[in-house]
Amino acid sequence: MATTGAEPAVSNASPLPELAKVRRYEAAGFRAWPAAAVHYDGTWLVRLTAGHPAKRLNSVNPLDPGDVVNIGERIARAARRFDAYGRPLTFRMSPLSGVALSRHLDAEGWSVFSESLVMRAPLDDAAIAEAMDQIPLKDMGRFIGAALKVHGSDASLRPGLSEILGSIQPEAGLFVVEQDEEPLATAICVHDGDLAGLFEIATDAAHRGKGHGRRIVLSSLKWARLRGAREAWLQVEADNEAALGLYRSIGFSEIYRYHYRRPPEA
The missing domain is CATH 3.40.1350 (Trna Endonuclease; Chain: A, domain 1)
Incomplete structure (x- = not known):
């Protein structure tokens, strides 16, 4: 309010x-x-x-x-x-x-x-010990379709999201967790020097609480770690208790708001 x-x-x-x-x-x-x-x-x-x-x-x-x-x-x-x-x-x-x-x-x-909240976590081998190897999507259109579905967003946002993703200058990994060709969770990981920034993390409302969010976050961070990132960071709304619980369990702590x-x- x-x-x-x-x-x-x-x-x-x-x-x-x-x-x-x-x-x-x-x-x-x-x-x-x-x-x-x-x-x-x-x-x-x-x-x-x-x-x-x-x-x-x-x-x-x-x-x-x-x-x-x-x-x-x-x-x-x-x-x-x-x-x-x-x-x-x-x-x-x-x-x-x-x-x-x-x-x-x-x-x-x-x-x-x-x-x-803006949160950070050290990105070392221990942080990604349980992470699965996952190759990010190269097909931006496929990722955008999955992200819109998982977020429950209107299809009218497709051109705008495409413009944003196409304008990212650092290397960006586009990640999707799927089951039977249906997207369950999505995330964007931006590798920028020693930083790995996580954006647009979401799990489909019908599939929350099953570990998909944790899986996609850790897989994204492992991808960035292998490219030289040493610190992960993200932004999350202060009232999103489920997301805060997940990020804290992975090792993220608040820097500022x-x-x-x-x-x-x-």
Whole structure:
């Protein structure tokens, strides 16, 4: 549920993370899940994607807590860009956003919603000891069809998802667990130097609780480990208890959190 004003902006009991560490994972996330259009206003990174409605791809991402000059004017400029794309003005607030901007948005009555955790795990031989060898799909169309089915997404998202996957610059592995040619689970693993980022992990609703999610995560990480990755990371919504339980059992721990904000409706 959205919150406003004096209510807590985020429920984060963890110590404040080092900003250099946050910047590293934020940059990896932008490379691994690229927006169609990118603009900078100072150190605010504006990401917009006409073909896909995901908040990560359609948000303002402040990257320096000290960049607080002319906040109102810059918000107005961002609003015009979002309006041109037919997207609601959305800010993605990580620890890089800073207190001053949060207070400004509080004062303007912006809502807070959709908190997520960024988690990491060391990627060594022990971490992937139980992983099965799995070769990622080369057929992007087949993977997209499987991902849309597993996520329960509308087929209209196919062109947008195809554009995103085709724009990923680091090496990306597309993984699917199938049974009788029916997709049960999907995941994307982006190998970026010593990092392995996991994205779009999902299990078909009718087949959850059977270990498919664990299998596909470990197989993806083994693939990245064999290519030189030494650390795994991912993003997960804070209220997804099933996913959090899975990731923690594999060895992931929280680094920092982020959430989204939108202005009050006119």
